[in-house]
Amino acid sequence: MATSGSSSSPSSPSSPKRQRVAPPPPRRTDMLMALPPDILDDRILALLPFDKLVRTSCLSRAWRRRWESVRNLEIELPRAYSGGGRALWRCARPVRFFSARVARRDVFRAARWLRALARKGVQDLSLEFSLAGKQRPLPGPALFSCAALVQLDLEQCDMPAAPPGFLGFPNLERLDLVYVTLPFAGAGTQLEHLIVAAEKLAVLNLSPVITINGGGVDTWAIRAPKLRKLYITMEMGDDNGCRIPMPLPMLEEVTMSFDCLFGTQDFLDAFQNISTVNKLFFKSDKFNINMLEGITCKFENLREGGLIIDFGQRSSVLSLVSLLKFAPHIEHLYIRTDHSILDPVSSEDEMDEDSLNSEDEFDEDSLNSQDEIDEDSLNSEISSDLLASLKYVTLINMKYNSNQMCFMKLLLSKARSLQTFDVTFVYSYESNGRYGNACRELTECQKASPQVVLTAKVTTHGM
Template sequence: METSPPRCKRRLPSPEGGPDDSAAAARAAGLDSLPEELLENIVARLPLRDAVRTSAVSGSWSRRWESTPDLRHYWPRRSRPAAICAVLARYSCDVRRFCTWGIRAEAFPHIDEWLPLLAAKGVQCLTLSFWDYTDVNVEYYTLHPAIFACAQLTSLHLERCFLPTAPEGFAGFPNLTTLNLVYVGLPENGEKKLEAMIRMSPSLVSLELNNVEVTDDDFDDWIIQAPNLERLTIISDIDYGWEIRELPSIQEANINSEDYSIDRDFVKLLTCLAQVRQLEFLIPVDSCDDWEPVSTDGNALEGISCSFQKLRNLILHTNFYKASTILSTFGLLTRAPNLKHLEIEITDHENQSDEVDITFFDAMWTNSLFANLDFVSIKSATCWSNEMCFIEFVLSKARVLHEFYIYHDDTGSYSEPREKAINELAKYKRASPKAMVFFRDMEDTWLYP
């Protein structure tokens, strides 16, 4: 005889005040018995959303997050702007870190509430990154002037917005160590206002000006002065007339402008950066087409005399299509006797108007050139004759070289076939018995150094 399986009895939910509630109350009481400092540390380590949710633990926890120091105000993309306002209004401690990315247009009315609240709460690290509106009909947001009332700032990162005009009596950011402006527009006469803001931030250690836009058609020369600055990045499509005064603490610099000012003094510029340990630099290219073969005209670094004794890592954006550009490139290389790491990215693919040979490079040889070089990479290589002569020259002179990476750009018809380049490379003598040459495609740059 078949028998039916016994039915499982459903467990009814505990009535209010039952065993489950008692257990929850016991757990909450156990938490409350911990030292206050430990409880604050627990809440401060939680993501902001979870920290706010601790309000549901018990009655004694309903407002704990509001008075927990060092709570990290990190807001992910698409966070509700009104929620940010509500949390900032309820939070009673100083805001150490506030960061939100991908701010959209619907949040604009609320940001005018954020910044006064953040200023009043002594915000120290502030990141405001707006959505990229380049493809839609939305203007960049102009920040509330309360940004200049954030006197306790130590780090400021702004992205895709406009700076307002600083109010009268603005005393600078005395504690600011890091300033990153990325696709930020400046107000009228903004270059001078930025100069003043940098000058009135005496603790500044790291400065990034990445595609900062001067909206005036006419702009004056302005000076970057920062006695404690160690890292400087200037990336821009347009040279807006900035100048560098003495930077006694500078260690790293990245100068990259696709359209340098016609009166830019590159010898003066690089002399101000002579003590850097790491340098990234776009070698200027003369736009004239009426070059004589192996002409020395147009060498932007002609006359440079300073020595880059501390330089260990060098990234150059350059090419080998004109003799003048090659001479400018070697103007740096021959003055960096302790260089260990060299990266070159080929720019402005165009016709090789000047053709040189290995004797042209041999004429620039010095005993200190490449003396300590152990790593080289060339990206976007076309493997035209001038590039190949440079590669041959380095391999024949670098006595302690370990690795040489060549990333071949085979996406266009202008590059030499890879088989031809590889066969040519096999013929080159190597001064270093440990030198290894790697021939890769450009798509492999993310896999290798």
């Protein structure tokens, strides 16, 4: 009789074996987080674009707020960026640099950015506003709370009114106002006080600052004893009231257009008070006047000087003669022809005297633009001693005008220390043959300097 037992038959299936569970892998070390903070912050995170830096908060829990401790950020918002407000409030102080191109729909958002940036001690601020419609954008009043500013660049906006008690930006070293309007009475005086309060101001760019306040012009002054570079534009009809009534003793470089003040004592005072510069570039839209004729002070330190004019008219050549006379030690002469006025004769084949005198061919204005200089008179005006220090000549956008060619050949024949003579002609299909003739004339003309290197090339008109 079969008996039952507890033992299992050898053929019965065995019970399932317990599977071994693999030990968890060792936690990976975050190699970036393991870096010293100064390397991680200053050499890696601080170099990321701002929007990508903020997104590092999604990497892990450890990274969630890591970006908020990065100091001295340089933030340049992309054009399509629509955020930034909350993130700016979470940045570490200070923010070294902030730049944004502000669309019209984002003007109010920019005002919030300024409030955050003021709290974060922003040092370099650049805001370029997009113009749309007749009303110009206005930066928020928080601009005047950015007391730590070292550089400020505003473009295409109205200058806001400062709050009562505003003391200026004491650390400001550079101020750029480009197409900024002074929309209210006293705005020029406010700008003057801002410049005076910036005792460290070294670079000032007002190109241009425009007044739209009705009535007479309220004058205001540039008083900046430590100013080194000045860029200022006041073209004809655009007198914004700016004056230079006192010397700027540390000034080194000036680019200016003062057409609206020509013929006034303010014009002469401005030149007198910038006479210490070693670089001077003067732009003029007055095409029939020697703008520099009345300048009697000497620019003893001037080594590089230039004119941006309609070079080719008799008056423009005489302006260059005046520049050479008040700058006895000039080494580099720069001339750029303004594209706004085209020379009818320079773009066509040479015409004889009868054609030029024909009233059927040209009106009086065209004739005046073609006034020939007297070569003998010019030769007596420009002596070799006047060009004794001249080493480099750069001429841009020349148009094959006979007056231009006469002046160029005269420089080559009298500048004994000349080392380089670079001329760029405007190219057109009609002037192709004239370019070859001009090069031949310059190559074959008499040269006072045996070491001069003559370079001639062409560029498309408008470049």
